[in-house]
Amino acid sequence: MSDKLTVSMTINGHTYTADCEPRLTLADFIRHGCGLTGTHLGCEQGVCGACTIIVDGRTVRACLVLAVQADGSTITTVEGLARGDELNPLQEAFWANHGLQCGFCTPGMLMSATEFLKANPEPTAEEVRECLSGNLCRCTGYDSIVKSVLDAAQKLRA
Amino acid sequence: MTVIGERVPRSDGQTKVSGEAIYGVDYAEPGMLWGALLRSPVSAGRITRLDTTAAAAMPGVHAVLTAADAPDVHAGWVLRDQRLFATDAVRYEGQPIAAVAADTLAQARAAAAAIVLEIEPLPAVVDLVRAMAPDSPLVHPGWESYVPAAGPDFPRRGNIAAECIADPPGVDEAFARAHRVISDEFVAQRQYQAYIEPKSAVGIFRDGRYTVHTAHQFPYNVRDRVSQFLDVRPSAVRVVGHTIGGGFGAKLDASLEPYAALLSKVVGGSAVKLVNTRTEDLLTCPCRENALTRLRSAVDADGNILARELEVIADNGAYSGEMPWLASIALHCARGVYRCGPTRVVSRLMYTNTAPTGAFRGVNGTYLYHAVERHMDHIATELGLDRRDYRLQQLITDGAEMPNGQVLADAGILREGFDAVESVAPWAELQAGRRPYRGIGIGAAWWVTNPMPGTAVVKLHEDGTVAVITAATDNGSGAVSMGVTQIVAERLGIPPTDVFVTMPDTDVAGFDAGSQGSRTTRIVGKASQLAADEVVEKLRGVAAGLLEAAADDLEVADGTVRVKGVPGNSIPIAEVAVAATNTVGPVQGTGSFVTPFPDFNPGCATGLMFPSFPTPTYHVHLAEVEIDPVTGNVRVLRYVVAQEVGRVISPDGTYGQVMGGVTQGIGYALHESLRIGEDGRYRERTLESYRLPLATDIPRVEFVPLEHPDPDGPFGAKGVAESPVLLPAAVIANAVSDAIGAPLNHIPIIPEDVLAAIQGSAGDVRSDEEVAP
Known part of the structure; x- marks a missing residue:
């Protein structure tokens, strides 16, 4: 077997250091190594978007990145959005607008929308749809998710 | 102050938006081992060599199981036609042949890959019509030895896994005196449920009993299936459910659970977890069956339907699952919601060397209504009638008797549905606003609330x-x-x-x-x-x-x-x-x-396993589409739904089901397709080639709930969630055919077919019209 490599990264404000196989994906490192199972795996080939996280300010598919590539980086996962028990406005908006059903795609949707709203604080519905077109949802038909993101944008501007 | 009909926050919202929710794939136990399955790489063949010696000696491996290690029994939801592992014959790509438990998932997969497997390939039974031929190879040469899981046996023979036939008197006479006979043939593909959470299971054998942790739609069915496969009484199995990442019917029967349970027993009680890769999940999912539907109607000069024949041949795949029970749904959909004389129905379910099919939201109804509502458009067009007017003229009313003898006391709700759709999207205005490459379609349905x-x-x-x-x-x-x-x-x-x-x-x-x-x-x-x-x-x-x-x-x-x-x-x-x-x-x-089944006529058909539709609901859908004549792409511009719901308990939940169900129906109409090769293997292997609807594809559905409270339901509620998927393929196909002026009778309606139809060389040309002598 290949030699393990030591990686260290900051996830949601905590530093995680571990020895891991060079081929371990960042998604598996986060889920199994750090116990943060909110990052979901739906396809493991970058299509569904459920594992979307933010690495050094940009969204990535955690299934397409190796843990060793993220060495030294600063990461936010869905567990890092709330402040303690207090949900952030985007999370509140998804809950209030029925922007989720089974909820499996939700963490990826939230992370994609987080990055998007930072750059686009006043988006149109079409722009939101474009932003979310890389995240698959099988339950909702997307309409309530679009509504949630628009609602959050409004609250964040206020 | 009432909370019925009010918006309330869903109780699982906090855990789902925070990432705290523990789904089936997240569940873990102390000291847990990981499992992997060796699956058949071919659709049909005979196992000539299976050697697990090397695999069992690999690092971290605790157990390697084959058919020799499992109880010598058959299991199944309706018919006990399935073994846990293939013994001699393999009957579909992805069929489990062996299972491994190891310290890590990587070790388990490596060991599964190291099992020596040799298979002598055999010709795969794939084509539904050829499967019926007397000289076709049999998928199950030993079909006669299978027994139902409960109750009496049902009509089946050879490759015919189930058969429902209604042959009332007067059909041939009506066809003989018809003004016109109108015939059509429709082809529908397989649809993958494509829930975003792949299937998984954790099995534990402890204190002489099996415990299975799984994210499942029907835990008691898992209990029964595990007890069948492992040959223990049902109470020896405990099933614990976890948050589920979508199912849509595909998580109603057991999948990985009995393998996880048996592996745990063999390794001495450690928990064992199995998780499907997306490709394993897609290849073995009990997807919506592909089907061939033929419709023939005898009509008089006014368009009254004097008699009808419906023949449907649907694909069971290699094993039966829930499907035989559903074959008789064809009888309930054969007339749609329109007046019709005696109706002959022949519904057959064929064994093939493909993955077993199963329940998907709107079971059987999606392609049956596609056929019936396309056929209604065909009749109206042939007779020069407006397609909406024709439907209203033929619509059933209160007290209508359906082919199974069930009387619908409240079928007049359908008329309200047409009126509700009209109030949102007036037909005449849509017709007047017609532009090139735009079209509209309308259709209606009735459906069941599971009792x-x-x-x-x-x-x-x-x-x-x-x-x-x-x-x-x-x-x-x-x-x-x-x-x-x-x-x-x-x-x-x-x-x-x-x-x-x-x-x-x-x-x-x-x-x-x-x-x-x-x-x-x-x-x-x-x-x-x-x-x-x-x-x-x-x-x-x-x-x-x-x-x-x-x-x-x-x-x-x-x-x-x-x-x-x-x-x-x-x-x-x-x-x-x-x-x-x-x-x-x-x-x-x-x-x-429990809801009792409504009265029906038991003599109306043979093989009537789903005898009537309890708590019926009524549905009218309308779509407006635009076609890109250069690419052949179809865009749904507007989608309108009027649906009987009894009483809205949760407005968010109700609309969410309508919006989500219509979206799955739009995918089914336009691009979702598990294509089957001649070798019985799927062409689609991942979510990259299996194209799901995206946020940019789908318009907001305009929805009018119809509320006629059911005195037996809680605060009047009837079923809501399943039926929105029933009609999108029907009304979108009608709209596309309207836009082009040529019939498109195959779903999905892919750009190549649209372009071919525009160019007047459609692959599926309008079927011959017969004129009575």
Whole structure:
């Protein structure tokens, strides 16, 4: 077997250091190594978007990145959005607008929308749809998710 | 203050947006091992060599199992035609042949790959028509030895896994005197449920019993299947449910659970976890069956349908699952919702060397309504009638008798549905606004609310909150996290946030028939309402002593027990609960509910396993589409739904089901397709080639709920969730055909077919019209 490599990264404000196989994906490192199972795996080939996280300010598919590539980086996962028990406005908006059903795609949707709203604080519905077109949802038909993101944008501007 | 029909936050919202929710794939146990399956790489063949010696010696491996290690039994939901592992023959790509347990997932997969497997390939039975031919190879040469899981045997023979035939008198006579005979043939593909959470299971053998942790729509069915495969009594299996990342019918039967359970037993009791890769999941999922449907109608000069013939040949795949039970749905959909003379129906389910098919939201109905509503357009067009007017002219009304003899007392709701759609999208305006490459389509349906049993216990805590103990599953719809929660809160006069519903556990909660057929809000909601009624009675009994009033004069409302008409004379539920606990004992109530099947004529058909449609609902859909004549792409511009729901319990939940169901239907109409090669293997292998609808593809659905409360339902509720998927393929195909002026009778309607139709060289040309002599 290949030699393990030591990686260290900051996830949601905590530093995680571990020895891991060079081929371990960042998604598996986060889920199994750090116990943060909110990052979901739906396809493991970058299509569904459920594992979307933010690495050094940009969204990535955690299934397409190796843990060793993220060495030294600063990461936010869905567990890092709330402040303690207090949900952030985007999370509140998804809950209030029925922007989720089974909820499996939700963490990826939230992370994609987080990055998007930072750059686009006043988006149109079409722009939101474009932003979310890389995240698959099988339950909702997307309409309530679009509504949630628009609602959050409004609250964040206020 | 009522919470019925009000927007309430779903009770699982906090955990789902925070990432705290533990889904089936997240579940883990101390000391857990990982499993992997060796699956057949071919669709048909004979195993000539299977050697696990090298695999068993690999690092970290605890066990390697094959058919020799499993009980010598057959199992199955309807027909016991399946073994846990292939023994001699392999019958579909992906069929399990061996299972491995190891310390890590990588070790388990490496060991599975190291098993020596040699298969002598055989020709695959794939084509549905050829499968029926007398000289076709049999998928199951030993079919006669299979027995039903329960009840009497049903019509089946050779490659015909199930058959339902209705042959009433007068059909041939009507065809002989018809003004015109109109015929069509329709082809529908397989559709993958494509829930985003792949299937998984954790099995534990401990204290002589099996425990299975899984995210499942129907935990009690998993219990039964594991008990069949492992040859133990059902109570020797405990199934614990976890948050489920979508199912849509594909998680109604067991999948990985019996393998995880058996592996745990063989390794000495350590928990063993199995998780499908997306490709394993897609290849072995009980997807919506492909089907070939032929329709023939004898009509008079006014368009009255004097008689009809419907023949449907549907693909069962290699094993039966739930499918034989569903073959008779063709009888219930054969006329759609229109008046029609005697109707001959021949519905056959064919074994093939492909992955077993199964339930997908709107079982069988999607392609049957596609056929029936395309055919209605064809008749109207042939007779020069307006397509909407023709439907209204032929629409069934109150008291209509369906082909199975079931009488629909409230079928007049359909007319309201057409009116509701008209109020949102006036047909004449849409026609007047026609532009090149734009088209409109309309269609209607009736459907069932699954009647199967459910039960609930409502347990009062001493702080005045309640737990609802049930094996029902919220698959995401909100049927539990809103619907059942609201119903109990309403009955007890407490806020929905004071109602906590358990996750399913077959050791704890009574039998529940699972999240299927839009049943949960109605059946489990009603059972929970009855359980809450018992709690109310007990509260009044105890409070009568505390308030020095007669129990009959008391009501439970606003978090209190109070004297009717004297709101000041009240006592908080929590105080009554404490008093009760210390005097008569803890308070809880139990409720059970099942809907009886409506009366039907048992002699109307052979093989009638799904005899009638309990709690019928009615549906009218309209679509407007635009076609890009250069690329052949179809865009849905508008989509309108009018749907009978009984009573809206949760507006968010109801609209969410309509929006989500229509979206799945649009995908089915336009691009979702599991294509089957001549070798029986799927061409699509991942979510990259299996194209799901995206946020940019789908318009907001315009929805009008029709409310005719059902006196038997909880606060009038009927089923909602399943039916929105029934009609999109029908009305979109009608709209595209309208836009092009040529019939498109195959789904999905892919750009190549659209371009071919535009160029007048369509692959599926209009079928020949026969004129009576």
